[in-house]
Amino acid sequence: MEKCNLIVSFTPTGMLPTKAMSPHVPVSVTEIVEDVHQAVELGITKVHLHARDEVTGEPTYRAQVY
16 A cells, blocks of 8 residues: 655634634634644644734734744
8 A cells, every 4th residue: 555645734723713703713822832732643744823912812923923
């Protein structure tokens, strides 16, 4: 049997979801790290992140957040 190389990309935060839309959306650094860790345990091979403002939970492009 041939081995299949598979890339599984995980995007835990997305760009639009907020806690108001779903309480399951990780927005704090701790929540995001925990979700990524769980996904690694399941076999993801790549993570695509959107940084979130710690106070508002909104997406941010501020360098210091990354």
